[in-house]
Amino acid sequence: MPSLHSDHTPVPSSDPLQRERDHLAGSRAALRAMRADVESLDLADVTGNWVNAAILQREMSDRIKALADLAHTPLFFGRLDYLHAPGMDQAEGAEGEQFYIGRRHVHDADGDPMVIDWRAPVSQPFYRASRKDPMDVGLRRRFGYTGGDLTAYEDEHLTDADEVEQASALLTAEIERPRVGPMRDIVATIQPEQDEIVRADVHGTVCVQGAPGTGKTAVGLHRVAYLLYAHRERLARTGTLVIGPNRSFLHYIEQVLPALGELDVAQATVEELVSQVAVTGTDPADAAIVKGDARMAQVLQRAVRSGVRMPTEPCVVVRGSRRWRIPAYELEELVQELMDRDIRYGAALAALPQRIAHAVLVKMENGGEAPDDRVQDAVARNPAVKAAVKAVWPVVDPAKLVFRLLSDADFLAECADGVLSPEEQRTVLWAKPPRSVKSAPWSLADAVLVDEARDLVERTHSLGHVVLDEAQDLSPMQYRAVGRRCTTGSATVLGDIAQGTTPWATGTWAEALEHLGKPGSRIEALTKTFRVPSEVIRYASRLLPGIAPDLEPADSVRESHGALTVRHIPAPAAALDDAAALDATVSSTPAALTDAVVAACRETLRQEGSIGLIAADHRIPLLAAALDAAGMPYLDPGTETSADSRLTLVPASLAKGLEYDYVVLDEPAAIVDAEPDPRTGLRRLYVCLTRPVSGLTVLHTRPLPAALIS
Numbered sequence: 117m118p119s120l121h122s123d124h125t126p127v128p129s130s131d132p133l134q135r136e137r138d139h140l141a142g143s144r145a146a147l148r149a150m151r152a153d154v155e156s157l158d159l160a161d162v163t164g165n166w167v168n169a170a171i172l173q174r175e176m177s178d179r180i181k182a183l184a185d186l187a188h189t190p191l192f193f194g195r196l197d198y199l200h201a202p203g204m205d206q207a208e209g210a211e212g213e214q215f216y217i218g219r220r221h222v223h224d225a226d227g228d229p230m231v232i233d234w235r236a237p238v239s240q241p242f243y244r245a246s247r248k249d250p251m252d253v254g255l256r257r258r259f260g261y262t263g264g265d266l267t268a269y270e271d272e273h274l275t276d277a278d279e280v281e282q283a284s285a286l287l288t289a290e291i292e293r294p295r296v297g298p299m300r301d302i303v304a305t306i307q308p309e310q311d312e313i314v315r316a317d318v319h320g321t322v323c324v325q326g327a328p329g330t331g332k333t334a335v336g337l338h339r340v341a342y343l344l345y346a347h348r349e350r351l352a353r354t355g356t357l358v359i360g361p362n363r364s365f366l367h368y369i370e371q372v373l374p375a376l377g378e379l380d381v382a383q384a385t386v387e388e389l390v391s392q393v394a395v396t397g398t399d400p401a402d403a404a405i406v407k408g409d410a411r412m413a414q415v416l417q418r419a420v421r422s423g424v425r426m427p428t429e430p431c432v433v434v435r436g437s438r439r440w441r442i443p444a445y446e447l448e449e450l451v452q453e454l455m456d457r458d459i460r461y462g463a464a465l466a467a468l469p470q471r472i473a474h475a476v477l478v479k480m481e482n483g484g485e486a487p488d489d490r491v492q493d494a495v496a497r498n499p500a501v502k503a504a505v506k507a508v509w510p511v512v513d514p515a516k517l518v519f520r521l522l523s524d525a526d527f528l529a530e531c532a533d534g535v536l537s538p539e540e541q542r543t544v545l546w547a548k549p550p551r552s553v554k555s556a557p558w559s560l561a562d563a564v565l566v567d568e569a570r571d572l573v574e575r576t577h578s579l580g581h582v583v584l585d586e587a588q589d590l591s592p593m594q595y596r597a598v599g600r601r602c603t604t605g606s607a608t609v610l611g612d613i614a615q616g617t618t619p620w621a622t623g624t625w626a627e628a629l630e631h632l633g634k635p636g637s638r639i640e641a642l643t644k645t646f647r648v649p650s651e652v653i654r655y656a657s658r659l660l661p662g663i664a665p666d667l668e669p670a671d672s673v674r675e676s677h678g679a680l681t682v683r684h685i686p687a688p689a690a691a692l693d694d695a696a697a698l699d700a701t702v703s704s705t706p707a708a709l710t711d712a713v714v715a716a717c718r719e720t721l722r723q724e725g726s727i728g729l730i731a732a733d734h735r736i737p738l739l740a741a742a743l744d745a746a747g748m749p750y751l752d753p754g755t756e757t758s759a760d761s762r763l764t765l766v767p768a769s770l771a772k773g774l775e776y777d778y779v780v781l782d783e784p785a786a787i788v789d790a791e792p793d794p795r796t797g798l799r800r801l802y803v804c805l806t807r808p809v810s811g812l813t814v815l816h817t818r819p820l821p822a823a824l825i826s
């Protein structure tokens with residue numbers, strides 16, 4: 117049976133806990149020595165010039181930073197006692213070995229490991245070994261810390277048939293640890309099903325469908341850290357990127373990778389990826405749906421090549437006293453050949469002058485001259501060649517091209533013929549064409565079209581690995597935008613169909629993977645929620661049949677009682693007399709609801725940890741004023757909570773991906789109604805209901821959505 121040992125009673129120095137503390141002290145000293153070693157390196161001895169010295173200096177200061185011993189980050193969190201030395205034949209008499217598992221590798225003066233990096237192969241059984249498959253591990257020990265002090269440990273003897281399997285108290289404590297500040301790493305408690313995804317092969321793309329709080333974001337970030345460890349050189353060269361839904365979310369997660377020692381991972385929103393034009397406008401849902409449809413790629417492909425004209429005139433190059441003539445039919449062959457080849461429009465444009473010059477050179481040779489490469493370059497730059505190229509293969513500016521498509525009905529009709537219906541074409545056209553590319557009210561969907569057009573002209577740089585979080589909201593065209601950033605690499609796609617709240621969202625994961633350019637990739641499901649207590653996830657899951665009928669409700673790792681409170685706040689009598697008036701004025705009345713919400717926040721603030729007050733976006737100003745009037749300070753989402761500032765006022769549209777120890781949820785019906793259709797409204801509500809770790813209080817005056825009433 118796993119036993120929990122703690123230091124509540126004094127222990128003799130021979131106590132196992134003390135021995136572990138001694139190992140911690142020894143490891144800390146070893147880490148200090150490793151750092152001192154790097155600091156004492158004299159660069160003058162090893163570098164010949166100042167450029168090398170500067171590069172080395174930077175590398176050294178990064179390394180010194182990485183070797184810092186952070187007082188509140190335990191140097192190790194687990195121990196594995198192997199039955200045999202790993203890698204050795206499991207022969208009788210082979211000695212077992214003991215490894216301490218931590219965030220980074222630490223070795224002593226002789227080079228022997230004191231702590232092993234959690235990502236090393238030898239650490240893997242810490243996350244995966246089970247009674248069914250002990251992976252040659254006799255003992256798995258988890259350590260508990262209070263502040264920076266090692267205060268407890270928990271043992272599992274995986275090969276002891278008499279030991280009863282039991283939930284880990286340290287894991288529960290870790291999950292329930294109050295959440296102030298940014299998101300934390302979960303390196304000490306990654307679960308087997310999560311570890312499978314974290315350590316999946318770098319070459320393969322993995323897609324994870326996971327219920328709220330199942331650790332998708334955490335898994336994605338740990339996967340990046342793992343891949344950087346396992347393929348450091350390659351990924352340092354090619355780069356890694358984490359894509360999230362908005363800046364508040366990225367801000368919330370931005371500390372996790374540095375805490376795992378990884379500083380060089382870029383983070384961006386989809387909007388930031390496609391920043392060729394500034395996004396200042398929004399689309400009505402119907403326009404965004406068509407603009408996000410993968411058929412737009414076809415329209416753009418035609419548009420990009422629409423300016424190519426078959427030559428009708430010969431190209432005549434004059435050099436000295438001689439004239440060299442390439443007839444139109446020969447030019448046409450060259451153009452046709454480039455059209456037929458699967459190369460970017462811009463690459464073809466760059467190749468055409470050289471092709472024409474080559475044809476001229478052949479004629480020169482036939483005419484008895486002996487031109488060399490320099491002559492070919494000179495001919496390629498000849499004004500006659502340039503003019504011929506300009507006439508047949510004009511330069512394409514991606515933003516101007518999309519501008520024309522969205523403002524010129526005839527041009528759109530030409531490019532979209534047989535692809536978009538006349539109705540769809542009308543939908544995407546700007547009602548009033550803007551004056552210029554600069555002043556156009558580009559929407560996010562437009563910017564994605566410009567990005568697609570740009571890629572048709574010039575290949576987008578591909579990274580080694582991309583993690584795409586909250587992927588359920590992306591349109592097919594947005595998937596393509598992400599996909600071209602990892603054509604030569606792989607991706608981790610994370611999301612939850614039930615939390616999809618955009619009308620243009622791609623229907624299924626299989627389809628999404630196709631648009632991403634990774635068809636047939638593996639799709640995994642995570643169904644155990646670490647965040648949401650059982651009572652709350654059961655309540656929220658009542659919405660599932662209406663919003664994502666194919667998904668199973670999630671299980672919670674924590675049974676909880678009293679985590680859910682649903683309170684009806686009666687409207688004042690005057691409002692009750694007139695239900696229509698009540699509905700129409702929900703954003704400003706009744707005051708009774710606002711008062712109750714403020715009181716619930718005040719009451720909840722008595723608990724430890726963070727609190728999110730989530731409400732329909734249009735109710736935010738009213739609630740903000742009410743909190744101000746009550747003298748209760750609050751933060752915006754994305755601003756870091758601290759021990760003094762624990763209340764965040766969260767518009768429902770920004771709640772995705774975030775979490776709070778306690779959530780006070782204002783008027784669910786208003787959240788549902790704020791969306792363009794009931795399904796999206798209920799999905800938004802599902803997101804909001806699944807943000808709490810320890811407690812949810814729902815306050816409502818209007819009737820709750822029918823699905824929530826059991």
Ligand SMILES: Nc1ncnc2c1ncn2[C@@H]1O[C@H](COP(=O)(O)OP(=O)(O)OP(=O)(O)O)[C@@H](O)[C@H]1O
Pocket residue numbers: 290291300301302305306307310326327328329330331332333334335612615646647772773774775806
């Ligand atoms: N193995 C684990 N050990 C401890 N905590 C965990 C573990 N897995 C996830 N968590 C915690 O559960 C919470 C939810 O994780 P995360 O935000 O990654 O879930 P998610 O699936 O992305 O949720 P959502 O769908 O709401 O965006 C986080 O606080 C995370 O640290």
